[in-house]
Amino acid sequence: xxxxxxxxxxxxxxxxxxxxxxxxxxxxxxxxxxxxxxxxxxxxxxxxxxxxxxxxxxxxxxxxxxxxxxxxxxxxxxxxxxxxxxxxxxxxxxxxxxxxxxxxxxxxxxxxxxx
Amino acid sequence: xxxxxxxxxxxxxxxxxxxxxxxxxxxxxxxxxxxxxxxxxxxxxxxxxxxxxxxxxxxxxxxxxxxxxxxxxxxxxxxxxxxxxxxxxxxxxxxxxxxxxxxxxxxxxxxxxxxxxxxxxxxxxxxxxxxxxxxxxxxxxxxxxxxxxxxxxxxxxxxxxxxxxxxxxxxxxxxxxxxxxxxxxxxxxxxxxxxxxxxxxxxxxxxxxxxxxxxxxxxxxxxxxxxxxxxxxxxxxxxxxxxxxxxx
Numbered sequence: 001x002x003x004x005x006x007x008x009x010x011x012x013x014x015x016x017x018x019x020x021x022x023x024x025x026x027x028x029x030x031x032x033x034x035x036x037x038x039x040x041x042x043x044x045x046x047x048x049x050x051x052x053x054x055x056x057x058x059x060x061x062x063x064x065x066x067x068x069x070x071x072x073x074x075x076x077x078x079x080x081x082x083x084x085x086x087x088x089x090x091x092x093x094x095x096x097x098x099x100x101x102x103x104x105x106x107x108x109x110x111x112x113x114x115x
Numbered sequence: 116x117x118x119x120x121x122x123x124x125x126x127x128x129x130x131x132x133x134x135x136x137x138x139x140x141x142x143x144x145x146x147x148x149x150x151x152x153x154x155x156x157x158x159x160x161x162x163x164x165x166x167x168x169x170x171x172x173x174x175x176x177x178x179x180x181x182x183x184x185x186x187x188x189x190x191x192x193x194x195x196x197x198x199x200x201x202x203x204x205x206x207x208x209x210x211x212x213x214x215x216x217x218x219x220x221x222x223x224x225x226x227x228x229x230x231x232x233x234x235x236x237x238x239x240x241x242x243x244x245x246x247x248x249x250x251x252x253x254x255x256x257x258x259x260x261x262x263x264x265x266x267x268x269x270x271x272x273x274x275x276x277x278x279x280x281x282x283x284x285x286x287x288x289x290x291x292x293x294x295x296x297x298x299x300x301x302x303x304x305x306x307x308x309x310x311x312x313x314x315x316x317x318x319x320x321x322x323x324x325x326x327x328x329x330x331x332x333x334x335x336x337x338x339x340x341x342x343x344x345x346x347x348x349x350x351x352x353x354x355x356x357x358x359x360x361x362x363x
Contacts (some may be wrong), residue, residue: 024124031134036343038145040316041152041273043347044159051162055177055202058184062154066185078141085133090120097344099275099318115122 021112028108031086032096042079046072090115154190156273157237159347160314161220164238164269165202167352168216171307173204178217189221192235196222196246196258203243206307214307214360216266217241223259224268224291233259234291236268240308265291266360267308275317276340281326284313288336294361295334302335306357312337314349331356 049060049072059068086093095111098104123130138145148155165175179200181187189199202218219239226232245264250256268291270284288311289296295311302310318324318341327338335356339349 020124023127027123027127027130036316037152037273040343040347041155041159044155044157044162047347048158048162051165052177052186055175056180056184057177057186060158060186060188061181062151062188062190074144078144081137081141085130085137088121088133089123089126089130091123094344097318097341099324100320103320112124115124 021109024112025105025108028091028096029098029104031091032098032104035082035093035096036098039079039082042075045075046079153271153273154188156316156342156347157220157271158188159342160269160271160349161218161238163314163349164218164240164309165204166348167309168204168218170352171206173206173214173216173307175202175204177202189219192221192223192233194258195248195256197248215243216308217243217245219246219260222246223257224265225259225262226290227262227293228290232290234287236291237271238269240266240268242266262291267292267311269309269311270313272313273316276313276315276319276323276327276338278323278326281313281323281330281338284336284338285330285334288334292361295336298334300335300358300361302356303359304357306359308358308360309352310335310337310356310358312339312355314339314342316342316347318344 045067049057049067049069059066061067083093086096092111095107121129169175177186177200179187179197181200186200187198189196196219201220204216204218205212206214217240219241220237221235222239223233223235224239226234239260241260242264245260246258247261248256248258270287272280274280285296292311294300300310313336315338319327324340327340330336331338335358337355339355341350342348344350
């Protein structure tokens with residue numbers, strides 16, 4: 001009887017651990033997609049502005065939109081805020097670069113089990 | 116004293132709260148720029164091409180800048196090139212200009228096989244005055260890069276590399292610069308120009324990486340990966356395929 005209870009407890013701990021691991025993976029994957037699809041392009045805008053400022057470019061006209069210094073400052077701030085959050089939680093953004101799902105799971109499983 | 120780092124899975128609720136409030140606070144920005152993300156990546160690579168030429172001691176300058184330093188960015192192949200800004204890069208030696216190129220974005224390139232087939236590269240490096248504006252049969256004018264004037268071009272993909280896209284890039288090269296596919300171009304590691312390149316933000320699987328390495332080696336093109344991990348910059352120009360240009 002006691003053995004059966006212990007087995008049940010062990011089983012529920014395993015299930016709980018598995019669920020937590022799955023949540024962690026889903027969270028990291030969501031962050032990875034957000035980082036790649038949204039945050040990375042913001043760097044792109046900043047790179048172009050910084051790189052061409054010395055050549056006399058003060059604003060960029062894209063269709064009817066005008067991107068000026070304040071637009072690029074806001075862009076940089078948004079990227080900075082994202083990195084502040086990842087840093088606060090010890091999330092290495094280099095590991096958010098997904099080369100393949102299998103590699104991603106291996107990398108973040110190691111992080112999960114080491115922490 | 117540095118604050119203790121939180122754990123993303125023990126303090127998961129905090130993480131979700133912080134990210135949710137970050138997205139909520141910047142929701143206007145994200146909504147307004149949602150359609151611009153690929154353009155921003157293109158801009159980054161445009162800047163990387165300028166950085167490449169600056170690194171080779173070319174003097175880079177901007178042309179057709181509007182009033183108040185307004186850079187008129189071309190978003191699509193439509194529109195006449197004379198209404199948009201672009202860059203020039205010139206290299207001099209002992210006061211003499213030894214090479215000069217113009218760097219455009221989103222301008223149609225004429226096919227090497229047919230004068231009326233065009234492909235629009237994200238970034239094109241062209242001989243001076245290589246952009247032609249002329250009237251079409253329907254009486255509307257259009258701008259394009261004459262194939263003879265094209266030196267090299269860059270295709271930007273905000274994606275991970277995968278086999279189909281790598282092979283379709285070979286098809287584009289075959290259409291506009293076939294001498295790479297027929298292997299008639301002499302690569303030169305000290306040459307001033309990068310060979311045609313496809314640039315990915317992602318890294319891709321090991322299989323895609325192996326395939327990219329083989330195609331790069333076979334055709335002398337460049338398949339550049341991993342811009343995301345380097346804040347939108349090309350990790351290194353060293354080791355990329357180069358050549359002297361098409362008419363040297």
